[in-house]
Amino acid sequence: MLDVKDVKVDKELDVRGSFCPGPLMELIRAVKMAPVGSVIAVLSSDPGSSKDIPLWIGKAKFEYLGAFPEEGYTRFVVRKTH
């Protein structure tokens, strides 16, 4: 199982306190602007993110590196593969 400590993140978005669909929109914006190969993490406290973030990553065919629960929020990590 992938440990969050093993993943080197190129860009981290802290959108805790922002609500749906804010975290997803922030992630989409960051992925759009990032170079291919980047690893982006988004920190979200919104419950909707656990559904819509992985769903979007799957649809976009990027590499979903996982959701890592922390105290009061979750860290979602994605690699932009194309």
Add this chain to the structure above:
Amino acid sequence: MPTRIVVLGGGVGGTLAANLLARGLARQDVEITVADRTGKHVYQPGWLYIPFGQETARNLVRSERGLLDRRINLIVDDFTRIDPERHLIVADDGAALPYDYLVVATGSRNVPEDVPGLAEAGHHFYSAEAAAKLGEALKAFDHGRIIVGIGGLPHRCPPAPLEFLFLLDADLRRQGKRDRVELTYTYPIGRVFTIESVAEFATPILEERGITYETFFNLETVDAEKKQINSLEGTTLDYDLLVMIPPHRGAEIVSASGLGDEQGWIPTDRNTLEMKGEDHVFAIGDATDLPVSKSGSAAHFQAKVVSDRIVEAVTGKPSGNGHYNGHVMCFLETGNEQATTMNFDYDHPPEPPRPSRIYHYEKMLFNRTYWYIVPRGIV
């Protein structure tokens, strides 16, 4: 020495804030100035109706001077920099306007060039000129596929693309063209609107009217030659006519001043509307980074909060309304002279009622009476 209050931007938020400040500080030693680039006040919600021949650009513009309380100074100049350290705003010609309090109401702008191919190939109605051009294109359009989509989030007036689509569907039916026109809607997230309750309201209407939709479609490029749009998610769609809401950014003065995030939105406290990290600077309307609709409605409610906070700061008397709770109220046209309404805040999502003629007429009435009741603070 009078307290100097500068409102940067003469749109709905800036004009209302200035007028409320003039009223609330009538007995104080203050100098209130609105600084605006053009001196013209535009009613942007009217652009939606231009492509259908229901509105003209001329009806949607008035002189800013005529909307401002006579105690307010109006400076029409090209201001290019905000200097929070020295508490002044600077114009292109070097003229500086100092402030004790600053309200940044600089709005947002269309940036179609953020998407390769979009400026050349895409129509939209987010300016009077573009809306008129779109109207011409629609008149000449006989059959094929029209794609209506969102080129980037956030954008002004979240309901407007759906409204345009519903009005277009109704207009094509009226002309007897609808059965030879395919309508498709694209949206960047996994539903047809950012707010879930509104997406749930709108989706059955789209399906009823035979409008197809492609969600999770983040526009990446437009190929004007092949007439195709391509998404970040790897989807390609063909079109015959493209109506794509352009990506938006904050006003250039914000980024040029080294303020604002990557898109030029000002980091703003969601309740006090103070610019984060700065004293005596507030931001309202489209200019903020707040997770509320970029709309006249949000600017309207925010202008009231900011003017109250400044009045309280100057007079020392508590105002009671210096807290913004995310309130937005707007209409959503559903075609055939019907509309619904959305009234919401940070804690309460909207519950749009079944479309009815009453809401449509309410919206029409608002459009007609805006000049008299909104900028001057009657409502």
